[in-house]
Amino acid sequence: MEKPKKKYKGKWRNHYRLVVLNDDTFEERFSLKLTRLNVFTVTLVSAVLLVGLTTFFIAFTPIREFIPGYSSSEVRNETTALLRETDSLKAKLALNEQQYSRIKMVLSGDITSEEYARIDSIAQVETTISLSDFAPSKEDSLLREEVAREDKYNLIEGAKARTNFVFFNPLKGKISNGYNPKEKHYGVDVTAAVNTPIKAAAAGTVIFSGWSAETGYTILLEHSYGLLTVYKHCGTLTKSQNDKVLAGEVIASVGNTGELTNGPHLHFELWSDGYALDPINFINFE
Template identity: 50%
Template sequence: MAIKNKKKSKLKQKLTDKYRLVVLNEDTFEERFSLKLSRLNAFVLGGVFSILLIAVTTVLIAFTPIKEYIPGYSSTALKIKAAKLTFEAESLKTKLAILENYTKALKPVLTGEIEAESIDSIQTDARQRVIDESKLNASKEDSLFREKVESKDRFPIQNNANSNVKIVFFAPLSGSISQDFDANSKHFAVDIAAITGAPIKAIADGRVIFSGWNTETGYVIILKHTKDFISVYKHNGNLLKQQGDFVKSGEVIASVGSTGELTTGPHLHFELWSGGYAVNPTNFIDFK
């Protein structure tokens, strides 16, 4: 055990013994530079330097053009050129295929399998065909049928409804009336104040005949009902139905908003028309 301890102490002493490296002027023996190092310090510094050298070399190879000088690596310009040549080769293949198909089509004519006279005869027959335009004109029955269809309403709700059935309207929105119907001031509607986003409902069953944007009144939706009634909803925030949709009474069709140039705040501008004339909605609907 004593021998082993002595060997360990000697090894430790060899590693930790410090040596002085001195650089002298040969003529004057003046000390220029000196450095104290042990063998252990030399091994550590050498290892760290080696690791840094490997790391720097790896970075230079991976992220700089130096790698192009290493066998096995291709330059960026070479890759671009290779890709361009690949595209050109594909284009040439396509053109070659077109030429081959064209040659195959001409081959029967060039080899005499199809005579030129037969081709000319086909063209002659095509020129001799005359279309009788009189057969394209509509007959009397077709004209009467077209007039009948065009004269019909696009959304014929009233034609299929019973004229004796009484129509019942429901309030489109719960809220207070901020402006009443006034024909003298040409305000053919009632304005109902409500919070933004409140649901607006259809006053009765009907068909959407318009759903879109207007500069003055914003988002507008118009419904056509039985008995030749039409309801108009203006200044909406969002429209939930499209033109041509059929809606049931009480179904949500839009939301309260403040769109358009003529709006003064979130509200519903509601109009009711009967037979082409504006009527006071309060005479038909209880808004309370």
């Protein structure tokens, strides 16, 4: 058994000569003594060096940027920034979509059954409270009347009431048609002569100013605390979308535009967080 092992080990140490000859003259140009062990060692060392050099160049030189799957720190930072900006734009787009749906709902007068049920429930609660069987004293009655006079035209309650958010009368005139959510009439119709100035009920931003087939020239203002005022059937509009307006500033004039009108008037609506409110509870139009 020892002879085959020695013979096998001897093969690794057998000497060989690598000779390069001239093919025409058979002149020896180059020769090299080799053994199998030397060839294996040189090959292994060369492979290790090649792998090491490749790793070095990929890890510490810009050449890695040309390899698919690798990117520089600047590219990664830019990618991260773009992803954050994309998420921010998506959030803004979602908010714009909600605002667009809200504007579309106000313009068309289409409200879902759930929203109408909430409005109806609020009205029922207010009726129940107003018809409660409390028997206040004389002093309490006087105090109630005083508070009612002060808060009649103040929509904001609680801590917000301290801001004294009071609406400006957009148009003085006679109310020809009142607030009636059951008939999808979510505002009041105030009659006035053509070209009578229409004023902003409160300071805010114009979020829509344009033409609608049913409501004619229409302008929508967004105010603080989720409030929205709508002015329909105008004759002309003096403000454009994204304009900032002050309370009492002229934004339009009375007209008779749109399909759903039968004479010069202003159809005025007041919305709070997407729900219609009766304007006469907060504004004295006379």
